[in-house]
Amino acid sequence: QVQLQESGPGLLKPSQTLSLTCTVSGGSISSGDYYWSWIRQPPGKGLEWIGYIYSSGSTYYNPSLKSRLSISLDTSKNQFSLRLSSVTAADTAVYYCAGDGYDSSAYYRDYWGQGTLVTVSS
Amino acid sequence: AIQMTQSPSSLSASVGDRVTITCRASQGIRNDLGWFQQKPGKAPKLLIYAASSLQSGVPSRFSGSGSGTDFTLTISSLQPEDFATYYCRQDYNYPRTFGQGTKVEIK
Numbered sequence: 201q202v203q204l205q206e207s208g209p210g211l212l213k214p215s216q217t218l219s220l221t222c223t224v225s226g227g228s229i230s231s232g233d234y235y236w237s238w239i240r241q242p243p244g245k246g247l248e249w250i251g252y253i254y255s256s257g258s259t260y261y262n263p264s265l266k267s268r269l270s271i272s273l274d275t276s277k278n279q280f281s282l283r284l285s286s287v288t289a290a291d292t293a294v295y296y297c298a299g300d301g302y303d304s305s306a307y308y309r310d311y312w313g314q315g316t317l318v319t320v321s322s
Numbered sequence: 323a324i325q326m327t328q329s330p331s332s333l334s335a336s337v338g339d340r341v342t343i344t345c346r347a348s349q350g351i352r353n354d355l356g357w358f359q360q361k362p363g364k365a366p367k368l369l370i371y372a373a374s375s376l377q378s379g380v381p382s383r384f385s386g387s388g389s390g391t392d393f394t395l396t397i398s399s400l401q402p403e404d405f406a407t408y409y410c411r412q413d414y415n416y417p418r419t420f421g422q423g424t425k426v427e428i429k
Contacts, residue, residue, distance in 0.1 A: 237418075247366065247409055249418040262417040263323070296365055307378065310356075312365035 202227040204297050204313035212320050218284040222297030222313055223277070230255050230275045234301035234309075238271065238282045240293040241315075248293075253280055287320045294318075324348050324412050328421035334429040341397040343424045345410035350390045354414035357386055357395045360423075361406045370395065371413075400426070 208220035222236070229236065238250040251261040253271045261269045270283040284291060294315040303309050325348040335341050345355065353373035358366035368377045370386035373393055383398045397404055405428055410421040 246422050247411075247420040249411075249420065252416075260416045264417075298365075300368075308371050308375070310368040310371070310377065312367075315365050 202299065202309070202311045204299060204311055206295060206297050206313045206316040208316060208318070210317055210319060212287055212318065213322055214288050214320060215286055216320075218282070218287050218291065218295075218318055218320075220282045220295055220297070220316065220318070221279050222281070223279050224299065225278070228275075229273065229278045229280065229299075232301060232303055234299045236271075236273070236280045237298045237300070239296045239298055240291075241296070242290075242293045250282070250295075289320050292318065292320045323417050324351065324414065324419050326410055326412055326419050326421040328408075328410055328424050330424060331422065332425040332427060334427045335400050336429045337400055337402055339400045339429075341400050341404075341426060343395045343408055343410075343426075345388075345393045345395070345421050347391045347393075347412055347414075351412045351414035353389045354412060355386075355388070355393050356411045356413060357384075358409045358411065359404075359406045360409065366409060369408075397426075 203225045205223045235252045237252040241247050251271050253259045253273050259271050268285045273280045294317050296315045297313040300310040327346045329344050355373045357370040360366040369380050369384050374386045385396050387394050407423045407425045409423050
């Protein structure tokens with residue numbers, strides 16, 4: 201069973217860069233037809249899709265964040281990462297990593313990490 | 323970006339009730355829609371994908387229907403563990419977008 205786990209600092213100051221890593225276990229991040237995504241949820245609010253990196257390394261970023269965002273893949277560590285620059289209080293949220301797609305048996309799979317709270321405060 | 327509008331924003335229901343939540347897309351999205359359940363402090367869990375396909379392991383009391391712009395999630399007989407917030411998400415194009423959520427509370 202594939203499992204995802206986010207890691208990274210929980211507290212940042214305004215203007216700093218948010219860096220989070222998602223470690224994937226139970227399967228290879230570079231195999232299959234999976235999209236590896238980041239999603240965030242401000243406290244008490246709804247879900248916002250941030251962007252994805254495909255197993256080939258191609259990316260798509262939410263236009264609302266594109267100028268500050270970078271998502272990368274490290275296949276040697278079975279990880280993918282998020283970098284969001286110039287953070288403000290509006291970036292305070294629980295950040296989830298997720299993976300979805302079809303496995304080798306053509307079953308649709310959808311995996312989520314437990315989420316990590318990132319607070320931006322001076 | 324495609325806007326997803328859910329209704330109602332919240333509802334109160336009793337165990338055993340039939341519950342229906344709707345989701346409307348700002349443009350046609352074929353059947354590229356998923357439904358998620360989220361409990362406090364937990365990650366969302368996929369219930370339905372492709373508008374009507376039940377995700378493996380999800381109880382059969384959950385069902386989805388619709389295509390184009392209008393979609394429905396139905397819980398045929400509400401159970402205590404179903405009290406949660408439900409979100410729809412369009413998978414038609416990127417950026418993927420979620421509805422604002424429907425909170426199902428105990429009556």
